[in-house]
Amino acid sequence: MRAGGLHAAHATVCYRENFLETARNIFQWREMFRRHCDLIMPGLSAEDVFAARDSGRTAIFFGAQNCSAAEGDPRMISVLHFTGARFMQLTYNRKTAFAGGCLDKTDGGVSEAGRAAIWEMNRLGMVLDLSHIGERSFFEAIKISRRPPAVTHANPKFWLDIPRNLSDSALRALSEAGGMLGLSLYPHHLRGGSKCALRSFCEMTARLAEITGAENIGIGSDLCRGRPDTVLAWMREGKHWKKKMEKPPAFPPQPKWFRSAADFGNLAEGLAAAGFNAKECEGILGENWLRFFIKSFPPQR
């Protein structure tokens, strides 16, 4: 991250963990903040990004990719916020007490508890993350939320039509709500997978900007380094994974132009080649998220 010039990064602290397991993930990060205080620091507000920049470090913002940490109780969200979480998804692929998931056959929409959860997140200054959600729930959640949501890591369906990517109408609704889309660099979200060309990714970004405006686009790399393949089955299906019946999934190799956060320079070159001007490139590579952080993290009554 230092090599890539990143002053802020989002770290996942919950896929399907309950409250206590999520808190312990966060506490492990706190230990890392102590041990590596020359490299990283906690990210709780937009100001922390400036502090990280001024001290040559990266501010780590915690996000939950699921609401399992809230254990079905919207009141738990304030405790998660207090422990440091700044993003939360209502679902991770599958339905929860709050909403429907993008891999569910049916999506019943946002529940009453989910509505309360969204308003609690709005109040606290925790970003509603609509990645991995079902499409019906997506549109309902955007209407319910009183503050701009984000899709932290996904790509447009017009480029690769998979359930995790966003339709044109979803993209439009997101940007009309002032929301951000973080472009994913996870091979399963890329056209051509691991062999996706940088040029294809950046041309997709240019077409996307015509729908959403360049100012609502950022990077949400979905990068997962140094973790064993076994964790992937658990991420996808948790305890429901039928170990003996199916071949467990493996992490695909990253495209060679984005192997790690050190490769952000390649994205800058690619975006410039696709026609973005310097200001737009800076926006997509960080300034847009920073502006979003400034408006999203202060609590509201």
Next chain:
Amino acid sequence: MRAGGLHAAHATVCYRENFLETARNIFQWREMFRRHCDLIMPGLSAEDVFAARDSGRTAIFFGAQNCSAAEGDPRMISVLHFTGARFMQLTYNRKTAFAGGCLDKTDGGVSEAGRAAIWEMNRLGMVLDLSHIGERSFFEAIKISRRPPAVTHANPKFWLDIPRNLSDSALRALSEAGGMLGLSLYPHHLRGGSKCALRSFCEMTARLAEITGAENIGIGSDLCRGRPDTVLAWMREGKHWKKKMEKPPAFPPQPKWFRSAADFGNLAEGLAAAGFNAKECEGILGENWLRFFIKSFPPQR
């Protein structure tokens, strides 16, 4: 508290609340810290007492009078510590997953989960509070704990023989472990109740000092002001209170020489009259707790 010159106070955030209810009590305090930042501030370490003194404020240290906030899981204690709790009892009168209570007919001692809880508290720098515990559990807990415990609010049985007060052998074990006793000013813990004389209280303190040493004595007033009587039934028996069968309890009037924290000056006069020198008086009225805070709150591996 300002009128009484208190730079630190213990506030109860849990009697029988579960984790979430306790967290919400703590968050209500955080709101009060914001609203009354000229009077109070959070107390998380001994240094905060000096900061409070230097800014003319009172540092509020959170304590749980029960382990219900941990919901039977010793791992939850780290989250409670993170939210600000610095004291925790294993029991509040009645048996819990961790130990036996002082009002139980039988006390089975400290459980394996209770042992893990004590060691987790030792590690974090959360004070093991042995108020309201059964006598067998009291002696077992003292043996298990690797750091000095406290009895934050109780008096000696030799002065008033009730289950909540401590026998001579308990007093001896506590001081031998380097533990503190906070003397209670709750009328039900005083000889003569609301009519207890200051002189009787201070003479008890002098006799106590012969057993424990004056350096292990502090004040733990158990003061409960401005709360309706109805809360008392809930404190004592929670949902088990037989509302229709018995007359609900009422808060007794405070002795007239200790109606509020503003009356600490009366204690100073009374202790001096009972033969304590100036240094001993200062110790009992605050310095002993401060020294205990200095050694008790830093985390240990």
